[in-house]
Amino acid sequence: MYEPKIIxxxxxxxxxxxxxxxxxxxxxxxxxxIPIIVPCTGRISPRAIIEAxxxxxxxxxxxxxxxxxxxxxxxxxxxAFKRVYLLKKMLKQFRIEPERLRIEWxxxxxxxxxVQVTKEFVSQIRELxxxxxxxxxxx
Amino acid sequence: xxxxxxxxxxxxxxxxxGGCDVSLVNIGEKLANVLEKYDIVYWxxxxxxxxxxxxxxxxxxxxxxxxxxxTESNLKYAKLIRDxxxxxxxxxxCAVYGGIPGLGALMEPEEIMKIVSxxxxxxxxxxxxxxxxxxxxxxxxxxxxxxxxxxxxxxxxGCPPGxxxxxxxxxxxxxxxxxxxxxxxxxxxxxxxxxxxxPRKPKDLNKIVMPGIYxxxxxxxxxxxxxxxxxxxxxxxxxxxxxxxxCIKNNMPCIGCMGPAPGxxxxxLKHLSAIASVLLVDKExxxxxxxxxxxxxxxxxxLGLFYKYTLPRSYLTKLSIKRKRRG
Numbered sequence: 001m002y003e004p005k006i007i008x009x010x011x012x013x014x015x016x017x018x019x020x021x022x023x024x025x026x027x028x029x030x031x032x033x034i035p036i037i038v039p040c041t042g043r044i045s046p047r048a049i050i051e052a053x054x055x056x057x058x059x060x061x062x063x064x065x066x067x068x069x070x071x072x073x074x075x076x077x078x079x080a081f082k083r084v085y086l087l088k089k090m091l092k093q094f095r096i097e098p099e100r101l102r103i104e105w106x107x108x109x110x111x112x113x114x115v116q117v118t119k120e121f122v123s124q125i126r127e128l129x130x131x132x133x134x135x136x137x138x139x
Numbered sequence: 140x141x142x143x144x145x146x147x148x149x150x151x152x153x154x155x156x157g158g159c160d161v162s163l164v165n166i167g168e169k170l171a172n173v174l175e176k177y178d179i180v181y182w183x184x185x186x187x188x189x190x191x192x193x194x195x196x197x198x199x200x201x202x203x204x205x206x207x208x209x210t211e212s213n214l215k216y217a218k219l220i221r222d223x224x225x226x227x228x229x230x231x232x233c234a235v236y237g238g239i240p241g242l243g244a245l246m247e248p249e250e251i252m253k254i255v256s257x258x259x260x261x262x263x264x265x266x267x268x269x270x271x272x273x274x275x276x277x278x279x280x281x282x283x284x285x286x287x288x289x290x291x292x293x294x295x296x297g298c299p300p301g302x303x304x305x306x307x308x309x310x311x312x313x314x315x316x317x318x319x320x321x322x323x324x325x326x327x328x329x330x331x332x333x334x335x336x337x338p339r340k341p342k343d344l345n346k347i348v349m350p351g352i353y354x355x356x357x358x359x360x361x362x363x364x365x366x367x368x369x370x371x372x373x374x375x376x377x378x379x380x381x382x383x384x385x386c387i388k389n390n391m392p393c394i395g396c397m398g399p400a401p402g403x404x405x406x407x408l409k410h411l412s413a414i415a416s417v418l419l420v421d422k423e424x425x426x427x428x429x430x431x432x433x434x435x436x437x438x439x440x441x442l443g444l445f446y447k448y449t450l451p452r453s454y455l456t457k458l459s460i461k462r463k464r465r466g
Contacts, residue, residue: 045408045412046412047409053458075423075424078424078431081428081431083411083412083415085431085435086435087408087411089438090411090455093440094442094459095462096458132461132465133462
């Protein structure tokens with residue numbers, strides 16, 4: 001069966017902590033997700049997202065702090081939101097499904113939400129199929 | 140035809156609008172210095188000579204290529220000059236980055252031909268039985284910049300290249316005639332982005348706030364203030380400083396024809412990131428996601444805006460084309 005590869009960029013303070021919490025609470029979430037912890041979602045450049053796709057990811061999930069006031073760096077989550085919003089619009093013009101990119105706000109206590117979002121996203125990507133069709137997946 | 144002691148210079152076209160030619164001729168009297176040292180063996184627009192002459196030559200010293208690689212014939216001559224010329228110059232945004240014709244990189248050739256032959260202002264295309272030599276060259280599945288096809292030694296960006304590129308080119312040509320071949324790859328322009336040189340640059344480049352997105356006719360533009368601070372989309376932050384800012388000086392924002400600033404490989408993504416970083420930073424917490432999305436929706440065509448001159452060299456284009464081929 002096809003198993004999608006998903007790169008997840010989690011911010012250290014919120015979604016990253018939620019992933020830790022999910023771990024210590026023994027909540028299970030799909031192993032398709034490869035989490036990368038970054039200091040802030042505002043640090044994720046569009047280039048990093050595209051790099052993930054180029055290296056074989058079928059989807060990219062970004063988890064950050066809730067808006068408006070949770071970001072530890074004042075407004076990094078808004079920067080991430082604006083970039084992702086524009087990038088999704090642009091992906092569509094490049095004939096790549098914008099659904100392959102998703103941004104969610106997950107606080108440090110919301111391990112349950114993290115599990116639910118990852119499960120949902122994995123099944124969505126599974127339905128979309130591999131980004132590069134059949135093959136080694138690498139662009 | 141052949142003048143002893145002179146070097147051979149060929150100027151070859153790809154898909155071109157003709158602006159590069161005009162820009163080159165605009166150098167004016169200084170061109171005479173080049174002609175003292177060089178013999179122009181081929182230049183479709185200026186001298187009488189057919190392409191087969193170029194094929195018959197064994198060796199060319201310097202070849203200047205203008206335009207995008209769009210047809211089989213473009214590709215053939217691009218490869219030909221790399222084989223025969225010692226020094227290859229990619230002249231203009233099309234040759235270096237893909238340029239405006241490069242915006243067709245994602246379209247199917249059939250799709251393009253259909254548009255070409257079906258608008259009100261164009262001739263409808265009828266299949267006429269022509270002898271082989273009169274047929275138009277086939278268009279390639281996608282279009283690329285010259286840089287992707289071969290490895291030019293000198294790159295002169297710009298649409299069309301301005302005096303910085305032209306002066307640089309003249310210097311390279313004259314030095315080459317004196318026996319000095321440029322070392323490594325040469326790209327004309329400064330090693331920084333346009334914002335650093337802009338006469339309108341604000342006191343602190345790190346504190347630019349874009350108050351929304353407006354089109355040029357929607358507001359009265361202050362001629363001394365940064366475009367981004369007035370809500371006009373300007374591509375200066377990620378564009379190489381290689382022009383004398385004719386647009387900025389004439390109250391028009393930068394559209395990025397000089398290509399990526401040093402250190403940037405995919406310029407569209409950097410433009411996108413730059414705009415997203417400065418847009419409404421002071422009102423984010425009032426507008427929230429919904430309000431910000433509404434403002435961002437004013438960018439109707441992000442691909443056309445951020446990749447106006449560089450689409451064939453974008454990673455996303457390569458991803459998209461490869462994906463299409465795999466089905």
